[in-house]
Amino acid sequence: xKIIMLGAPGAGKGTQAKQIASKYDIPHxxxxxxFRANIKNGTELGMKAKTYMxxxxxxxxxxxxxxxxxxxxxxxxxxGYVLDGFPRTIPQAEALDAALAKNGENVEFAINVEVPDENxxxxxxxxxxxxxxxxxxxxxxxxxxxxxxxDTCGKELILRDDDKPETVLNRLxxxxxxxxxxxxxxxxxxxxxxxxxxxxxxxVFNEIVAILG
Ligand code: ADP
Ligand code: AMP
Numbered sequence: 001x002k003i004i005m006l007g008a009p010g011a012g013k014g015t016q017a018k019q020i021a022s023k024y025d026i027p028h029x030x031x032x033x034x035f036r037a038n039i040k041n042g043t044e045l046g047m048k049a050k051t052y053m054x055x056x057x058x059x060x061x062x063x064x065x066x067x068x069x070x071x072x073x074x075x076x077x078x079x080g081y082v083l084d085g086f087p088r089t090i091p092q093a094e095a096l097d098a099a100l101a102k103n104g105e106n107v108e109f110a111i112n113v114e115v116p117d118e119n120x121x122x123x124x125x126x127x128x129x130x131x132x133x134x135x136x137x138x139x140x141x142x143x144x145x146x147x148x149x150x151d152t153c154g155k156e157l158i159l160r161d162d163d164k165p166e167t168v169l170n171r172l173x174x175x176x177x178x179x180x181x182x183x184x185x186x187x188x189x190x191x192x193x194x195x196x197x198x199x200x201x202x203x204v205f206n207e208i209v210a211i212l213g
Pocket of ligand 1: 007008009010011013014015016123124126127128136137138139141142197198199200201202204
């Protein structure tokens with residue numbers, strides 16, 4: 001089961017991808033999480049990626065594509081995976097398709113989590129992420145049991161730098177210019193599935209499960 005999550009930043013891709021990964025027992029691969037882990041560990045990739053991420057820009061394709069192509073070739077991806085935050089450009093999608101085609105494989109589901117722009121800034125300014133395990137919450141919609149503390153690991157929750165409103169607007173513009181064209185790309189391939197991301201988290205997940213079977 002090879003799944004791609006599409007949608008604006010803050011649409012709920014990560015929230016849903018984690019649940020999909022757990023229900024279908026496949027890895028959740030988030031390029032944003034991979035970059036943030038590299039930044040935390042001070043790697044060269046992390047330092048390069050940070051200069052783009054801080055401005056709300058996309059990290060260049062050449063820094064992302066090989067990383068994902070290698071990751072999906074790993075043993076734990078044999079049964080499939082859910083990609084969250086990749087592809088974000090047409091060249092990334094083409095590179096993934098070309099790499100999979102070499103082994104006679106293809107993406108099976110591209111799930112577009114639809115949320116209008118006017119909801120996004122609110123979603124992102126309320127998002128809190130755990131500094132240690134990366135779990136995400138929303139201060140109003142999906143609050144942790146204790147304010148500022150991760151339910152899963154007990155560490156501190158923070159507002160990501162790139163979730164501040166001025167950066168979010170940049171990210172939304174870039175989403176419309178560079179990532180939204182992927183909706184047509186996967187529609188043409190006949191694998192696009194749309195879900196209403198404005199519903200409650202559990203209702204969105206039910207819609208997705210109805211699609212995946
Ligand atoms: P993405 O991975 O698409 O950037 P996230 O999954 O991190 O987005 O979700 C963005 C924010 O919105 C988070 O704070 C998350 O807790 C919250 N959120 C996710 N899904 C819903 C939902 N269905 N309703 C309300 N808030 C949600
Ligand atoms: P995310 O956690 O998915 O919201 O990603 C956070 C940031 O990481 C994005 O705003 C980009 O700067 C960068 N990023 C993540 N995935 C990609 C990708 N596939 N292509 C380019 N940049 C990416």
